[in-house]
Amino acid sequence: MRRRSIALTASAGIAAGALGLTSLALPAGAQNPRLPTTTPQELVASVLESGRAPAMAGTVTVHNRLGLPALPGTEEAGEFLSGGQKSLRVWSDGERGYRMSVPTSQGEVTVVDDGNTVWKWTSSERTVVKHHTGEGEPGTRRDDTPAENPAELARGLVGKLRDSSEVTVDGTTRVAGEDAYELVLTPDPGERTKLREVRVAVGAEHRIPLRVEVNTNGSGEPALSAGFTRLDFGRQDPELFQFTPPENARVRTADPEEGNHPEGEQRQRANSTSRLVGDGWDTVVVSELPRQATRQEDTAEREHAGSPENPRGILDTIGEPISGSWGHGRVVDTAAGTAVITTDGRVAAGAVPRQVLTEALRNS
Amino acid sequence: MNGMVSRVEPPSGVRRNGPAPFWRVVRSELGWVLRRPRNLLALFGLAMLPVLIGTVLTLTDSAGSGPSLFAAMAGNGLVLPVFSLMMTQNLLLPLVTAMVAADALAGESAHGTLRGLLLAPVGRVRLVTVKAIGVASMIVLAVGVITLSGVLTGLTVVGGDGLVTLSGTTLPLGPALGRVALAAGWCAVQMAAVGAVALAVSAATEHPLLVMAVTVGGLIVFGVLEAFPNLEWLKPVMLTTDWYSISDVLSDPIRSQDLLTGLWRACCYILIGFSAATARMATKDT
Amino acid sequence: MGEAVDTARAGAHEAPASARETEPALRTRSLRKTYGRTVAVSDVNLTVPRGAVLGMLGPNGSGKTTTIRMLLGLTEPTSGSVELLGHRIPEHTGRALPLVGSLVEGPGFHPFLSGRRNLRRCAAVEPGLFGSDTDTAVEQALERVGLSEAAERRYRSYSLGMKQRLGLAAALLVPRELVVLDEPTNGLDPAGTREIRRVIADLHADGTTVILSSHLLSEVENTCTHAAVLREGTLIAQGALDTLLESTGPSLLVTVADTEEGLRALREADLPVSQENGDLRVDLSDNRAPEVIAALVRAGVEVHEARRERAGLEDIFARLTEGET
Known part of the structure; x- marks a missing residue:
């Protein structure tokens, strides 16, 4: 019957559409490539020297299941640490030009490095922050290059962890269409850490890290992964690495020594008062809270507790009390790490179980 | 009753085989859609919305707060059409789309006119195609009206020539209008997906209200499901998932990934909806 | 290309033309329709000769309308076959229906359009009309049912009788070989009923086959040449009216x-x-x-x-x- 055959054809159409939708839900399964063997040492060396990326445009997707509360004074880094998924786009001209664009809830933050100046544009505030780097090393832009970039993240992690890790190459993989080696760092038996391993996918062709995954004990999914989901090597439009502030934007020149830049100020302070206890996987960062936050607590402005300006307030709402010979405070446990904040304004954090933190506090 | 003359010479036209010319049927359908008072009212309402938003924007100084993109709009008039599309695409545009799709088959069925069309006869597949064109035209008109009103209001009331993108670059008027057109086109495809599904529901019932309830209700359910983290795996198949990505046209260069995913998803929905509507019509007893 | 189409047309025309004299206007074989377990129509073998005016009789729920809907391809039979003007239904509705005018289950029009606009909409989808004929046909049809004066009024404001007449106008937009009228006198006053009878008589005089369903027996007796009686979905009697009447002493x-x-x-x-x-x-x-x-x-x-x-x-x-x- 003709009507039946129409209905049949139409059903095939429905099936095809459903299949198209499912293709969105299923990850593209690709065969792991065959690559010439390499040694872990070779890969580690290429990760550490990956400062100079070739000209490329890419999209980095970050999945975060660390379970940390948003920390104050960190802006992008804070957004980066808070849970969820986001994707940011990066461009590089292979020389000094660099561009990054991060979507925010209110618009976009774009960072453009034209080689001499780093421009940071925040669309929601219509502000441009200008930062002269002069004819320095390419590495000077690191302050404004957030940790999302797999290359930066990998360099940091591998640099800190390789001495206390067993480093192996675990086969090959594909990241954003690129063949890659999987470099795996496993903590030495003596390390006291909540982390199981750190995996770095290193591109076979350009030898730059394409993806970083941090795996914890007892979870199949990485607590943190940052990797390219799209990557195109090749010459980029030089326009991308130029920035002209739009007409009615507020333009400010950031001078780190001036100290009137709130973000810079806090960073400065955090740097000056924090130090590392231990090394390798069980490194603990111990720092003093910015004075302002402590003062707020002292004057018992309880109504501000829990506001993003007050880290202790946040801990008060989510942490649990803890005390010991080092004093007392509150502790937050997540899958990947632990943080303790004491009543006298010290903060200790690391990818370690809590007694490592309390030891570090006792010794500091 | 005097006028009821029973013998009238038949029209002199030559009898020919085959159905009525396709475009004549389409033209008749469009005339029907555009003569419906409530459709015209809906278009007028949609045209007024950007004017309202633009006026509110200039009268109040609410920079830095409000819905996303709101901040980017100050003195940047060509953001207004995109913002208006983003705001209407969640509820108002789907509502108008569902309304037209509901009239298209369920409404005709309720008035008994669907029978007349089938007896003319208009082939069933052809009928669904004509109806789909009718719904699509109304969508294009609705989106076009919002965009046009948004552009005009943006340029005159909010001000600014050209467009300051979210990335901080400044586009001249031509490319800026191109971006707006891109957003409008993308939005129209998303609405076509809504329309296709609504048409399928419309083919299955003779209660126009049910079509609107199912369509708009479905979108609301999607919105609710999106809020549950453990239903994350459902996100890729939900039509609404990338709807906020429409603002990605305002990035420079365009953030194309989500837009393309959304486009593919909408096309899948269109295929499913249209096929389901055809299947239902082909086997339907009317 | 145009030539090919013309040949195809000529070919398509030939078959029914040659069969016209011998083929009945309508023939159903073992027509059956069930909805779930309910049997709406069962085993209907109905034959309507060309030029006949057939009255379909039966109490409400006897399957009259279901049968008519199957004849016109609106409903697909569960089993059995329909041949309408020599074309199989529902496979070839496209060939048969342009020659069929119908008013089924009451007039269906859009309340927000005027009578004329409604008819124009019908004319636009009518295969038998081309070019300026469309408008002429609409005006003539309006005139035929006496609605010329009210043509600009919205359908919403029409009386029941006017609605019915507009439905009739739509059925008679172009000359037909078969006209199917389902309860055509519903809602009409006695004068209107008379006019409908005249229209039917004229159609009959022109050689058009008419199928008429009604619950008004006198109407059928006055206007029909043939009758078919349905009860509970079964055809219990059919034939020329005279024969039927004589069969009872x-x-x-x-x-x-x-x-x-x-x-x-x-x-x-x-x-x-x-x-x-x-x-x-x-x-x-x-x-x-x-x-x-x-x-x-x-x-x-x-x-x-x-x-x-x-x-x-x-x-x-x-x-x-x-x-x-």
Whole structure:
């Protein structure tokens, strides 16, 4: 019957559409490539020297299941640490030009490095922050290059962890269409850490890290992964690495020594008062809270507790009390790490179980 | 009753085989859609919305707060059409789309006119195609009206020539209008997906209200499901998932990934909806 | 390309033209429609000769409308086949339906459009109309049903009768070979009903086949040449009206002074008698009129009047449909 055959054809159409939708839900399964063997040492060396990326445009997707509360004074880094998924786009001209664009809830933050100046544009505030780097090393832009970039993240992690890790190459993989080696760092038996391993996918062709995954004990999914989901090597439009502030934007020149830049100020302070206890996987960062936050607590402005300006307030709402010979405070446990904040304004954090933190506090 | 003359010479036209010319049927359908008072009212309402938003924007100084993109709009008039599309695409545009799709088959069925069309006869597949064109035209008109009103209001009331993108670059008027057109086109495809599904529901019932309830209700359910983290795996198949990505046209260069995913998803929905509507019509007893 | 189309057209025209004389306008074979376990129509073998005016009779729910919907391809039969003007339905509705005008289940129009706009919409989808003919056909159809004056008014404001007439206008937009009218006099006043009858008579005179469903027996009796009676989805009688009426014998209607007495007298004489409006009706299939009168006179019943009567459609209908009630 003709009507039946129409209905049949139409059903095939429905099936095809459903299949198209499912293709969105299923990850593209690709065969792991065959690559010439390499040694872990070779890969580690290429990760550490990956400062100079070739000209490329890419999209980095970050999945975060660390379970940390948003920390104050960190802006992008804070957004980066808070849970969820986001994707940011990066461009590089292979020389000094660099561009990054991060979507925010209110618009976009774009960072453009034209080689001499780093421009940071925040669309929601219509502000441009200008930062002269002069004819320095390419590495000077690191302050404004957030940790999302797999290359930066990998360099940091591998640099800190390789001495206390067993480093192996675990086969090959594909990241954003690129063949890659999987470099795996496993903590030495003596390390006291909540982390199981750190995996770095290193591109076979350009030898730059394409993806970083941090795996914890007892979870199949990485607590943190940052990797390219799209990557195109090749010459980029030089326009991308130029920035002209739009007409009615507020333009400010950031001078780190001036100290009137709130973000810079806090960073400065955090740097000056924090130090590392231990090394390798069980490194603990111990720092003093910015004075302002402590003062707020002292004057018992309880109504501000829990506001993003007050880290202790946040801990008060989510942490649990803890005390010991080092004093007392509150502790937050997540899958990947632990943080303790004491009543006298010290903060200790690391990818370690809590007694490592309390030891570090006792010794500091 | 005097006028009821029973013998009238038949029209002199030559009898020919085959159905009525396709475009004549389409033209008749469009005339029907555009003569419906409530459709015209809906278009007028949609045209007024950007004017309202633009006026509110200039009268109040609410920079830095409000819905996303709101901040980017100050003195940047060509953001207004995109913002208006983003705001209407969640509820108002789907509502108008569902309304037209509901009239298209369920409404005709309720008035008994669907029978007349089938007896003319208009082939069933052809009928669904004509109806789909009718719904699509109304969508294009609705989106076009919002965009046009948004552009005009943006340029005159909010001000600014050209467009300051979210990335901080400044586009001249031509490319800026191109971006707006891109957003409008993308939005129209998303609405076509809504329309296709609504048409399928419309083919299955003779209660126009049910079509609107199912369509708009479905979108609301999607919105609710999106809020549950453990239903994350459902996100890729939900039509609404990338709807906020429409603002990605305002990035420079365009953030194309989500837009393309959304486009593919909408096309899948269109295929499913249209096929389901055809299947239902082909086997339907009317 | 144009040539090819023309040849195809000519070919398509030939088949029905040559078959016209022999093929009936409509033939169904073992037509059956079930909804779940409910049987709406079962085993209907209906044949309507060309040029006939067929009245479909049956109480509500007897399957009249379902049958008509299957004839027109609106509903797909569960089993059985329909041949409409020589084309199989529903496979070839596209070939048959342009030659068929119909008014099924009441007029269907859009309330927010005027009568003229509604008809133009019908004309736009009508395969038989081209170019400027469309507008001419609309005006002529409006004139035919007497709606020219009200053509600009919205359908919403029409009376029931006007709506019905607009429906008729849509069915008769182009000359048809077959016209199917489902309860065409619904909502019409007596004058309107008369006009419908005239339209049907004219169609009949033009050689158009008409299928008419109605519950008004007198209407069918007055306008039809053929009748088909449906009961509970089954076709219980069909054929030319004359034949149907003759199949039931004549009867004698007797007016007597005392009905009770007369009834008793005739029953004692073993005559089939029934009482009707104070008169006595005697079936004359097996008896002769003088015997009836003699029986009455013998019993001393005063006979005022006696007349022979042919059975009406009403009697047949009553007899055929009463069965299980």
